[in-house]
Amino acid sequence: MCAVCGCSDDHHHHDHDHPHDHPPQDHGPHGHPHPAAGRARSIVAVEQDILAKNDRLAAGNRRRLLERQVFAVNFVSSPGAGKTTLLERTIRDLGGRLAIAVIEGDQATDRDARRIRAAGARAVQINTGAGCHLDAAMVARAIGDIDPARGSLLAIENVGNLVCPALFDLGERLKVVVASVTEGDDKPIKYPAMFRASDVAVLNKVDLLPHVDFDVAAFIDRVREVNDGARVFVLSATRGDGLGDFYSWLSAQVAAEATRTLAGKVAGAGLA
Amino acid sequence: MHELAIVSGIVDAVTERSGGDRIVRVVVEVGRLTAVLPDALRFCFEVVAQGTAAEGASLDILETDGDTLRVREMEVA
Numbered sequence: 001m002c003a004v005c006g007c008s009d010d011h012h013h014h015d016h017d018h019p020h021d022h023p024p025q026d027h028g029p030h031g032h033p034h035p036a037a038g039r040a041r042s043i044v045a046v047e048q049d050i051l052a053k054n055d056r057l058a059a060g061n062r063r064r065l066l067e068r069q070v071f072a073v074n075f076v077s078s079p080g081a082g083k084t085t086l087l088e089r090t091i092r093d094l095g096g097r098l099a100i101a102v103i104e105g106d107q108a109t110d111r112d113a114r115r116i117r118a119a120g121a122r123a124v125q126i127n128t129g130a131g132c133h134l135d136a137a138m139v140a141r142a143i144g145d146i147d148p149a150r151g152s153l154l155a156i157e158n159v160g161n162l163v164c165p166a167l168f169d170l171g172e173r174l175k176v177v178v179a180s181v182t183e184g185d186d187k188p189i190k191y192p193a194m195f196r197a198s199d200v201a202v203l204n205k206v207d208l209l210p211h212v213d214f215d216v217a218a219f220i221d222r223v224r225e226v227n228d229g230a231r232v233f234v235l236s237a238t239r240g241d242g243l244g245d246f247y248s249w250l251s252a253q254v255a256a257e258a259t260r261t262l263a264g265k266v267a268g269a270g271l272a
Numbered sequence: 273m274h275e276l277a278i279v280s281g282i283v284d285a286v287t288e289r290s291g292g293d294r295i296v297r298v299v300v301e302v303g304r305l306t307a308v309l310p311d312a313l314r315f316c317f318e319v320v321a322q323g324t325a326a327e328g329a330s331l332d333i334l335e336t337d338g339d340t341l342r343v344r345e346m347e348v349a
Contacts, residue, residue: 041296041349046289050281050300050341132274163307164274167341193307193339 054168057136061143061171065154071257072154074170076194077178078187079160082204084112086178086237087155088119094247095120098254099152103142105134105159112157122146133164136171151258153250162191173257180205181214188222195223200231202246207239278308278341279316285343287325295326297347305339 049055065072075083084104091100102123104112113125124146126138139156148154156172158165177198179187182205188195195201201223203216220232231249235242286295298317302308310333317331326346334344 041347043345043347044289045345046285046343047345048285048343050278050285050343053281053284054277131277133277135277167274167306167308168277193305196305 051167051169054136057140058169058171061136061140062173064143065148065171065173066260068148068150068152069258069260070148070150070152070154071254072156072170072172072174073253074156074158074165074172074175075178076158076162076165076175076198077160077180078162078183081160081178081180081183082237083157083160083178084115086202086204086235087121087157088115089237089240089243090155090247090250091116091119091121093243094251098251099149101146101148101152101154103134103139103146103154103156105138105157107131107159128159132159132161133168134158134170135168139170151254153254162187162194166194166197174199174253176200176202178202178204179219181208181212181216185215185219186222188219188226192226195226195230198227198230200233200249201227203232203234204237206234206241207236275308275312275316276320279313279320281341282313282317282331282343283320283324283326286329286346290325290346290348292325293348295329295346296349297330297332298326299332299334299344299346301334301336301340301342301344303336303338303340305337306341308341310335 075087077083087102091102094100100121102113102116102121104110104116104123104125105128106112106125107128107130109127110125113123116123124142126134126142128134128138134156143154146154156170162177175198177194177200179201181203184190188201203219206216209216216234220234223230223232233242233246233249235246237243282298282300286298300313302310302313313333314331321327321329329346
């Protein structure tokens with residue numbers, strides 16, 4: 001058995017089992033001999049995005065949502081920033097005027113989906129098990145299950161994690177990152193990938209400002225530092241501060257989605 | 273953990289094109305802004321490649337600026 005890779009083939013060579021650096025772009029001759037250089041080998045150009053499969057599925061989700069003029073938002077945050085509380089409050093305050101459905105992502109339990117249903121909206125729960133993020137395939141199945149109504153708001157609550165979900169397009173229209181004043185006001189520069197990938201940053205739990213050392217202006221500056229186009233909402237999902245602006249923005253987005261059409265198609269024509 | 277999903281993407285991309293040839297080396301480009309750890313990629317690659325045409329292949333990671341995640345090329349034998 002091969003001692004390097006554990007396979008049963010005794011005759012192949014591991015010619016890269018010594019460390020050496022490949023400078024970017026340099027595919028010319030290396031300055032050391034390759035023991036298997038006599039063997040017929042060839043370089044094959046691949047040039048494929050690693051997340052191409054996820055991106056294809058996300059594009060399918062986006063098309064499906066566009067056909068129904070559903071405004072989909074991917075809510076991301078660290079655990080405990082208040083995504084579910086913000087959604088519960090939004091459902092209670094806007095549910096009479098707006099059809100809202102929620103896809104809940106957590107490693108385990110359906111606790112969040114039950115909270116959403118208790119607030120008055122339809123919800124499906126995705127449990128990712130060991131997984132740290134939702135991907136487009138999971139969301140495709142969930143869209144099929146929840147069957148969002150034409151012209152509705154579909155909130156996708158991602159797994160609480162400020163790193164991995166930034167990489168995985170789910171087919172949403174916008175990403176909203178939620179931070180809270182019980183976290184550091186330097187979160188945007190500590191997790192720049194997520195704040196850069198998001199269209200909107202929500203700062204939650206401002207009712208707790210008297211009790212914590214958090215500089216709201218510094219937080220907003222740091223959001224701008226990594227993403228100068230991001231829209232920022234400062235609010236408290238429990239006490240209600242700042243929710244009016246957030247709701248106006250959200251309602252306007254849902255209304256705008258209803259005016260979008262697939263290229264070359266008349267709105268509403270030939271759709272399920 | 274997301275390195276596992278990324279490595280699955282790498283292994284799929286190369287095995288789909290290998291035409292049954294054994295893959296001995298894979299070159300990927302990983303942007304520093306993607307928050308993907310090269311060491312975690314290498315570890316996962318070894319595991320995910322087992323039982324595929326890429327089993328035992330080396331993984332060369334070119335770290336670049338930006339947020340690209342791309343398989344550049346592979347060497348087959």
